Amino acid sequence: MSAILVLLALLAVSTLASRKGAAAFVVTIITTPLLLGIGFLLSARGLAFLPQTTADALLPAIRVGAAWLAVLVGLRAARPRFTARGVRRTAGTLVVCIVTWGALTGGVFGVLLLLDVLGGSHAADSSHLTALGAALLLGGIVTGSGYQAGDEGHEEPMHAHFVVFLSRHDEITGAVAILVAIVLWPLDAPVYGDSWLAPAVILGLALTMTVANLLIGGVNQDSTANARIALLGQSVFASGLATAMGLPDAAIAFFFGAFLAFTPQAMLQLERGLLATERPVRMAVLALVGAHLGFTWEAVAIGVSLALLRLGVKMLLRPAVGGNGAAFPLHSFLSSSGLAIPFAVSFAMTRPGGLSESFVLTAVCVAVSVSDLITFALWRRPPAPDVDVAVLPDAPAPGQGVAA
Numbered sequence: 001m002s003a004i005l006v007l008l009a010l011l012a013v014s015t016l017a018s019r020k021g022a023a024a025f026v027v028t029i030i031t032t033p034l035l036l037g038i039g040f041l042l043s044a045r046g047l048a049f050l051p052q053t054t055a056d057a058l059l060p061a062i063r064v065g066a067a068w069l070a071v072l073v074g075l076r077a078a079r080p081r082f083t084a085r086g087v088r089r090t091a092g093t094l095v096v097c098i099v100t101w102g103a104l105t106g107g108v109f110g111v112l113l114l115l116d117v118l119g120g121s122h123a124a125d126s127s128h129l130t131a132l133g134a135a136l137l138l139g140g141i142v143t144g145s146g147y148q149a150g151d152e153g154h155e156e157p158m159h160a161h162f163v164v165f166l167s168r169h170d171e172i173t174g175a176v177a178i179l180v181a182i183v184l185w186p187l188d189a190p191v192y193g194d195s196w197l198a199p200a201v202i203l204g205l206a207l208t209m210t211v212a213n214l215l216i217g218g219v220n221q222d223s224t225a226n227a228r229i230a231l232l233g234q235s236v237f238a239s240g241l242a243t244a245m246g247l248p249d250a251a252i253a254f255f256f257g258a259f260l261a262f263t264p265q266a267m268l269q270l271e272r273g274l275l276a277t278e279r280p281v282r283m284a285v286l287a288l289v290g291a292h293l294g295f296t297w298e299a300v301a302i303g304v305s306l307a308l309l310r311l312g313v314k315m316l317l318r319p320a321v322g323g324n325g326a327a328f329p330l331h332s333f334l335s336s337s338g339l340a341i342p343f344a345v346s347f348a349m350t351r352p353g354g355l356s357e358s359f360v361l362t363a364v365c366v367a368v369s370v371s372d373l374i375t376f377a378l379w380r381r382p383p384a385p386d387v388d389v390a391v392l393p394d395a396p397a398p399g400q401g402v403a404a
Helices: 003-017 024-042 052-057 059-075 084-118 128-141 157-169 172-184 197-217 221-245 249-260 278-290 297-322 340-348 359-378
Strands: none
Touching: 024 278, 024 359, 052 059, 059 221, 059 249, 059 278, 059 340, 084 128, 084 157, 084 172, 084 297, 128 172, 128 297, 128 340, 128 359, 157 297, 172 197, 172 249, 172 340, 197 221, 197 249, 221 249, 249 340, 278 340, 278 359, 297 359, 340 359
């Protein structure tokens, strides 16, 4: 089967499977481990239904898909409001992200050093500096929370509001973690010549693309089609340019979307038809990533440890985030970010060797899968409030119908 046919089939199935329904949120939680498992099962390391040559030919589709998801998530960021509530929420988000990232980094660094002592497979090319870069990267990538879980109904609206705000912005931790990791974990490429050059190029490209998008798409309501075409074209361009330069394209795409969120163009980009592409693209990317996974016991151990550490940190932060733990569902804070795997696969594609050799990608996929399975086990929909029809002014009396 050719790579184009596989891609078209994946997109078609993903579009059908991503339709919202009564159990859409529950299906979304278990989508990641399910699709990663299906992709791995169909790969050359599983049932060999998908030949390795076809899987390799689909690597550009993974790049573009990861970049597209990063743009959409970046666009979801809220424009800043300099009110007392806005300042409090922004400060709270920074505190939660920094504490979570720091705790996960420390825990993963300890696990990496322990595996180094035990003679893990990655120990040969890991100095303490590399281990620190890997710990910062892994901890930052999985820090974010799932937006859809945070947006679910809650028993206490004021708590839910901050969780939604947090889940719209905490993906920036993963993007910043990539910038830090490429400084501590550089490649032998011209763009990595100076420690500050690669992060500066990523941010500079994102800012340049933002200005270009405003010039191409315009800001009036009649330019919606132009804005969509410009956004898609620039996402593909960013992916190709990042590939040529050896930079993580998802990081460029995320900052591009985040910069666009501060402009009047953002509302045109966030139309419903554009956002509807997020779920099917994510499903296709997950299946393709699963076809490239290579499991080692060290990577699985790192991933499971990361998920359990993340669970512990989120449980400790739950009272601070919700204010009242009894009224704050843990699953709303625990679900994994939709950009964790796109960030990981984008970074892994800049490293030597194939995706199957990347312990970072495998560890993140395992961590996200375990976290989402725990979220599914803890998930519960808040009970519907009891409504007394007698207090509703326009409600018919019991036993009576509504007049025609």
